[in-house]
Amino acid sequence: MSVEPAGQHTVRRLNAALVLGEIAATPGVSRAALAARTGLAKATVSTVVDRLVAARIVAEGEPMRRAGPGRRASGLALSPLGPHGLGVEIGVDYLACQLVDLAGAVRFQRITAGDNRNRKPSVVLTAVARLIKAATRAAADAGVRVGGIGVAVPGLVEQDTGLLRVAPNLGWQEVDIAREVAERTGLERVEVGNEADLAAVAEWRRTGLADFVRVSGEIGIGAGIVLDNALFRGVRGFAGELGHVSVVPVGGDRCRCGADGCLETVAGQEAILRAAGVASIEDLTTRLSTSDGPAVAAVAGAGRVLGTALAGLINVMDVPAVVLGGTYAVLEPWLREPVLAALGERVAEPVEVLRSAWDTDAAAHGAATAAVQAIMADPDAFAERVADQ
Amino acid sequence: MSVEPAGQHTVRRLNAALVLGEIAATPGVSRAALAARTGLAKATVSTVVDRLVAARIVAEGEPMRRAGPGRRASGLALSPLGPHGLGVEIGVDYLACQLVDLAGAVRFQRITAGDNRNRKPSVVLTAVARLIKAATRAAADAGVRVGGIGVAVPGLVEQDTGLLRVAPNLGWQEVDIAREVAERTGLERVEVGNEADLAAVAEWRRTGLADFVRVSGEIGIGAGIVLDNALFRGVRGFAGELGHVSVVPVGGDRCRCGADGCLETVAGQEAILRAAGVASIEDLTTRLSTSDGPAVAAVAGAGRVLGTALAGLINVMDVPAVVLGGTYAVLEPWLREPVLAALGERVAEPVEVLRSAWDTDAAAHGAATAAVQAIMADPDAFAERVADQ
DNA sequence: GTCATTACGTTCAGGCACTGAACTAATAAG
DNA sequence: CTTATTAGTTCAGTGCCTGAACGTAATGAC
Incomplete structure (x- = not known):
């Protein structure tokens, strides 16, 4: 019961993630090279890539120059117009926000100073919602989708529920941040995480x-x-x-x-x-x-x-x-x-x-990266979500 | 390159492991119940179970009594004649050996006392080989296969290579136990592990x-x-x-x-x-x-x-x-x-x-359990190995 | 004893994803 | 212009899962 039964869709998912991972690791690869690297047949790579391109996760570049004879390959890379991750960090004396694309580039960024110590969660979370709305607008202006939202908090976050158990430096206890943010923004897919954890994710991204x-x-x-x-x-x-x-x-x-x-x-x-x-x-x-x-x-x-x-x-x-x-x-x-x-x-x-390669807003970047990474780990699920609309 | 491409075989493997796990967790289940629990179709469960039965991993019991009308289910359980795990523990002052079946029952057991401190690896490993041969004979007498061998040592074992880096209490350094044992017994599939790790595996099995x-x-x-x-x-x-x-x-x-x-x-x-x-x-x-x-x-x-x-x-x-x-x-x-x-x-x-629920030979049991667990985690691979002969 | 009912397990056409070979496309060199 | 070479697509074939229909085996009411 704990594990889902496997089917054709499982294969598709795994291979989509495999191919996408390879594209992310080596921007500009050709389908032929992907087939060689992944061990998949060229035909399979083509269909997988087609789906990723249709979902705007991958973009096909101009045919590349080649030395020697043969048809030129069209380089594949993560699409700058693909789904973006939105990360917010609730710091003790600031709020930080980042909009990050699939490749890790920062598309929008804002830090607002202000002491959050002992301010009520509802007040702070309204400010968080404002930041998220601003970032969402920025995404819309750039013509890109927000694929997921991450919130970093300096406290213990329960794995299963996403509940903030306690944040000593904020004076908060038992706050369901995901729900509060969803209520204020109307956006789902809000993941809450510990600040140190998400800063590590940002570090992982950069190093x-x-x-x-x-x-x-x-x-x-x-x-x-x-x-x-x-x-x-x-x-x-x-x-x-x-x-x-x-x-x-x-x-x-x-x-x-x-x-x-x-x-x-x-x-x-x-x-x-x-x-x-x-x-x-x-x-x-x-x-x-x-x-x-x-x-x-x-x-x-x-x-x-x-x-x-x-x-x-x-x-x-x-x-x-x-x-x-x-x-x-x-x-x-x-x-x-x-x-x-x-x-x-x-x-x-x-x-x-x-x-560390980061200054202040590591956790905000990490939160955004985590959201992006969820898509990278299962691009097929995202593609399906896109197709459903 | 790091991950294998997925195919039909991947689905088969995953589902074989899923079904087998459910059988292990609830001995006596019917195919119909398995279908309900796993989410697989009844037809799929039947074919998966057939393969597991053919590989002697699962045994079909007598039709079970039922209260009320309906055809009686035939209970499925781990086969006592399935592949066994063979575990050896190289202790500081003893060698222990266990032969364990898929369900965790001990089929053969031996402990030989003797100070291994500062004895040369070659000498001790020859004794280990003797123990393994005795256990293999016991398995053959019982008409069961040895599906894998585990060796527990009190030292640091390198994950990738299986090399024993150093065992301070034995005075050993840089010993390729798997190779040495394989040379002396002619048996492959020898996995070397740390004693504390494998004792934890034994504990996991029991608790x-x-x-x-x-x-x-x-x-x-x-x-x-x-x-x-x-x-x-x-x-x-x-x-x-x-x-x-x-x-x-x-x-x-x-x-x-x-x-x-x-x-x-x-x-x-x-x-x-x-x-x-x-x-x-x-x-x-x-x-x-x-x-x-x-x-x-x-x-x-x-x-x-x-x-x-x-x-x-x-x-x-x-x-x-x-x-x-x-x-x-x-x-x-x-x-x-x-x-x-x-x-x-x-x-x-x-x-x-x-x-702890264990006395002395926890690590030997854990080593055997680890070998068994490798089969439980991918029974299809084992079934294929069996079919190849 | 017979028959309706109930539940287990199997059979089989259908769908989906990957494969391999054949094919088309594009390009450089001679 | 032809040949060689590499990129990408098409398509029949295979394997695995699915769902519905079917066969099987038992119970219990009449």
Whole structure:
């Protein structure tokens, strides 16, 4: 019962995804090359591609020049007029929105500042709906469809229901964001996800890494884990809660989660600022750039502890790369060495440590990418939806 | 290229696995009930079942009694004469072997004691080959086929190659066990796996839990992780190395891995015995059963630290259950409370803590089960192999 | 005992997706 | 202009699933 019975449609779906994946990986491929790469017959590739073109997912370019004899191939690529992903990020002090095409290009982008702490969900979600409407209008103006909507929130999102369980930094609890947004915009297909998870998706998009953890230090410490080119969410969707791993077993500070000595109490943004004796990240970086002793030591200390916690994650999950995001990306020049040192001590296999390729709106991009990715993973379902109208 | 193109055969495979899974889950089902449960047409179920019966994977029982009118259904179940899994466990001081049928029943079993520490791989593997031959003979005598062989080793096994990288407690490095065993027995299809992983598979078989971690404390501390009814191995196959998570950040004892303050140095078997001031686990349990203060305190201390480390794993991976195995299963009555207490402090969601259902040869059973499971997951491939002869 | 009823399992034409071979299309080189 | 070469399409053929009709086997009312 849990698995659907397979039929011809299953074959079609799988092959559509296979072909589309190959087109995405190598823009400009010909049908003949696709047949060779996928192992499908040329005839099959042609029909699959025809369906993808009809659904506007793939676009056929001009015949390509070739060296030597033979008919010229017409290059296939993801269509810039294909379905777009719309991503919204509900940050603690901003809302971000992105409209992203199938290839990952940003078509529309907006960030609105504003403290969302302890504002009622209904108020914030009305603003979110406004952003979505603006992005939808932008899509309509460009003549493209919105294929799916993603919303990133800094909190625990239940996998099955999509319910936001709790977002400590917003002061929210038990909010059905998908429903609220759908009610306000009239749009379905709203997927809600954790901010750290979706930021990892954005990172995956930009780096192409198949397996990594992305840690970002903001008010909390979140980890988004990508394994085998897919987000690892855990059984209920709560995976990646690195902030409350124990790093000071005895005598640690009390954490807002109730336990003592959590990673967050040592390597969280606030803790680092306190240890360095500064008021803001800007102050901290200025001090660091002048090699101010206490500041460097504070960051190094946090880095060692962060590295130790990451080593635990890596030993348990066997992930070969770490991406530093958010505040950690800003501090990367001073954080990198101590993190690497701690990892080197505790992990047998080599681990890469990288700096995030994103600034602020990683999660918004990730939310949009996730929506796009849902289509890429099952283009045939989307094509069917299009055909139904 | 990474994914195979789909065809009719794909449909057949998927449906064969679907039907077989349903038969395994509800022994005695009728074809009609299978059709209702799977969503397949009755005709399809019939042909799929016919193939499974022809391959001896499924057996058709006597027509069943029914209350009320109507033709009686013939109950379908996993055939006791179907392919068996053969599992061998290379322990530090024993070799264990099991022959297991599709339903999980043990058909043949043998344990041979003997210290394998620092014995050359070739010597031990010759003994392993002897065990395999004995089990194969037992299978032949019973008129059943060996469908696959699994070997469990206490060390790091590379996912892709099946190579044993290092087994510290055996003193082995870089051994191609599959090849060595194949050379000595003439049998192919030898899969090598980590002992903790395969013990978790055995646990999964017996408990039916879909998601859990099984920790066992022996000389090292290993964790086998099952997520969504499948083993979680990590990218390279090294997941579950819980023993070297840091639990004493400053001033911890030096671990044999080179780092300080690993979980193993506090909650490993040796560490517990030392803290309790006894020489063996038997001594320890006698003291515990008389509520000897130092012994109880030593185990409770180890339990708290183990629980803290597990809390980290759970926060990062979102697993809802922990199974205590190996030495931890023996100490479970005294370990349970402190582990639960530590988990309660650090994990928001409820976590179940269970005692392993297995004694010594969990890994051997898991290795056999893994071999069987490979057939269950793709019975059509097995049927084809049978048909080819 | 007979017959209507009920449910299980099989048979068979029909549809759908992929395949391979033959075919058309387009291009460069001689 | 012809030949060689590569791209893409057409079409009969095959395999698997489906749904309806049918055969089969049992129950229970008369």
